[in-house]
Amino acid sequence: MLPCFDPSDTESGLRLLEELTSDAARIQREVLKEILTRNASTDYLRGFMCGHVDEELFKERVPVVDYDDIKPYIEGIANGERSDIISAQPISELLTSSGTSGGHPKMMPSTEEELDRKTFFYNLLVPIMNKYVKGLDEGKAMYLLFIKPEISTPCGLPARPVLTSYYKSHHFRKRPHNSYNVYTSPDETILCEDSRQSMYCQLLCGLIQREEVLRVGAIFASAFLRAIKFLEHNWRELCSNIRTGQLSDWIVDSDCRDAVSLILQKPDPVLASTIERECGNSSWEGIIRKLWPRTKYVEVIVTGSMAQYIPILEIYSGGLPLVSTMYASSECYFGINFKPLSDPSDVSYTLIPNMGYFEFLLVEKGDEVMNHKDLCNGTRDRVPPDDDDNNPPTTKAVVDLVDVKVGNYYELVVTTFNGLYRYRVGDILMVTGFHNATPQFHFVQRQNVVLSIDTDKTSEDDLLKAVMDAKRLLEPLGYILTEYTSYADTSSVPGHYVLYWEITSKDRPDRTGPADLRLAMEECCHKVEESLDYVYRRCRKKDRSIGALEIRVVREGTFDALMDYCLSQGSSVNQYKTPRNIKSEAALRVLESRVVDNFYSRKLPHWEPYNMSSSSS
Structure with a gap:
């Protein structure tokens, strides 16, 4: 189900994307068949389908659910019940979502195989970026990546954010060094659990290697801006470390110290003075270009709620493109931006049809919110209202990936290889067009988030x-x-x-x-x-x-x-x-x-x- 390809071979990667998006209907049927065949004997599916693997029976009998419906199964696994209540493959970890239920983190099941799927997804980004930005193999990325706390479960399974899971995996640590994943940050600084030490060491390494940096970023715009603000408060100390060749004493994480010492090998007063001159200006407009002069773009998610950070990012970046490469969540990795240099307001994601089985609940457009006037909540004709709590969408309104209509709004429903079946993700998407036979979506909002x-x-x-x-x-x-x-x-x-x-x-x-x-x-x-x-x-x-x-x-x-x-x-x-x-x-x-x-x-x-x-x- 996961084709092999060399991500550094741009033509091969682009050809694979064309194949995937041209045959979306067949691939989606095969994905669903594989999920049902694998998991037919799980308690969850057997309760609805009695061991059958028919696609139509699945749509007829298996309900569309939200987190509260599956929460007992997730908590059961966390407390030591066997994985096959929902998944034929062993659940290796629970991924904590940014959403909550009853004030506690939502948790999504995941397996070892899912890390292969994520790696495949990340590799698809490489040929797209190489197509639009030349010379990325001639330098490094200063990507500021961080891990977050894990949650203990009674049965010993780790429960942690999806990115923490990936960064701690051998897929990340043993990744091949292609044009897209050579970072200025040593892995030890990324995996440091103290966020302040991690931030300091990653920025220090990025500044030392400033002439090699071709792109900068973080996962979310908010995280990247926090790094810029941290730099505003700490540039003098960072420059002192560079000038003397000595790392600050308060960096006590031994792995960080050892890794940074290989980069901070000797005093560099010329570099320190250059950084001091740029950071000492009264205005930090264009500071990214000034500190990292070869930078071609800033890679951060600036869609959805992150769009509010675009104005301040544009000030700091000095006009560099803001690139949102992908659309993903704890439940599943969904889509890729096939035009990464497009304006942030025009970003659409093409859903990759072999990542999961995708369905969509049509969201009706209320007359009041869908008019063209700028109303007091800031919504325009592109933004749908929330579902009426007294009349939620039913399974009758569910459509397949290839059957969505341009201009319509939908709530995403996903069935995964890991034990989620017809799960309402809660994201509202608008169909903007098609790439071959695969729809493209603009992320509108998270359902009910204010x-x-x-x-x-x-x-x-x-x-x-x-x-x-x-x-x-x-x-x-x-x-x-x-x-x-x-x-x-x-x-x-x-x-x-x-x-x-x-x-x-x-x-x-x-x-x-x-x-x-x-x-x-x-x-x-x-x-x-x-x-x-x-x-x-x-x-x-x-x-x-x-x-x-x-x-x-x-x-x-x-x-x-x-x-x-x-x-x-x-x-x-x-x-x-x-x-x-x-x-x-x-x-x-x-x-x-x-x-x-x-x-x-x-x-x-x-x-x-x-x-x-x-x-x-």
Whole structure:
């Protein structure tokens, strides 16, 4: 099912992609047949199909599910049940998703074979980039890659993010050195569990090898911008290390020290002075070109929620192309950008038909959100509404990969080799066209997510619960929260959540004063953070990739003014409800013009690595 090819042979790789995309229908049928044949005897499939492997029977009997439907099976495996309740192949690890269920990380099953599939997918990127960017074999990539904490499971299976899994695998560590995967960062610095030491050492190695760097990047735009901000704070110390040829004493990870010492071999005062001159300027506009002058592009994901970082990336990059190469998740690796140098707003991903079996739930377009006016939540005619919770899509609306229609919106449903069957990923995609017989998709949004800064995915329900928990702190002081909304502020790094609150007094001035209210509002900020999910709290406390939550209090009548603005832009007065997330700049100006005070969380929220053993006992 996985063809062999040499990724450094551009013509061979491009030819393989043409073959895969030209015969998508047949490949998809073969993928489904192989998955069903392999896993027919699993408890899950046998319960629906009684050992049959017929495609039509699969579509008729196996339901479309979400995480809560399969959670008992996943938790069973984590607690020591045999893998064949869902997968004929042994489950070798559980991949923790950026989404959560009940406040805890979602976990997806994975097998050793899946690492072969990921490696095949990564190799497909090489001929595409070589086609559009010449000379990539003449230098290195300064890609800033990091691992994250693992979760312990009662049965001893590792549970970890998908990229951590890959970087720790022999597929990554024993990778062949082709034009695409020669990095300035030694593997030891990537695999360092202390993120600060890892960041410092990777940047130091990238600066020392600056003349060899042809491309820079990280997986997500947010991570790359954190690295630039880290460089802003630490360039003097980095230059000192380069000038003296000595690594800072606080780098205590022995593997990092040994690996970096092979690169930091001797003092280089000329290089140190060059870097100091560029970093010492008052403006860091174009700093990437200045520090790494041979760089051809910046590779980061800038689609979906990461699109909010495009303006600041463009400032730092000095006009370098921003390249989003692929679309993947913990559940499955999906698609590749066949035109990597296209404008970020035009990025479409072509789904690779042998990576899994793909189906799609048609998302109906509501008249109000699909019009051409810029509404108060920033949505335009390209953005569909969330599914109606009272009338969710059914299996009758499911279509195959090759049967989607250009211009329609769909929710992705995937069946994998690892034990996911008709699983709703939660991503909303729009069909933009076809490459041969295979559709191409623009990533629109994650279903129901209203706030995201890094890998956090806060839904409207998550936000509502957190706000309701926090507002109770005001009631003893005689204040009531009357309305609220939010937006993700990424104007600085790291970005942070901003809540707009309109509060009113019960007219009991004897109960409180300004100082009491300020303390209470700061506690409200902290309480919101404490009430948000595991991933948010990890990003905030462990990764420091999200800044302190802010509440901006607006004067009374502000949300009436917001409604007036939305109605003036075409919202229906009969259907209007306060948007819980604001993306329209004009709507933000309505709120900002009425801010009377602002408050920040003064404490970090509680977070510790999630331990399934303690949570399941």
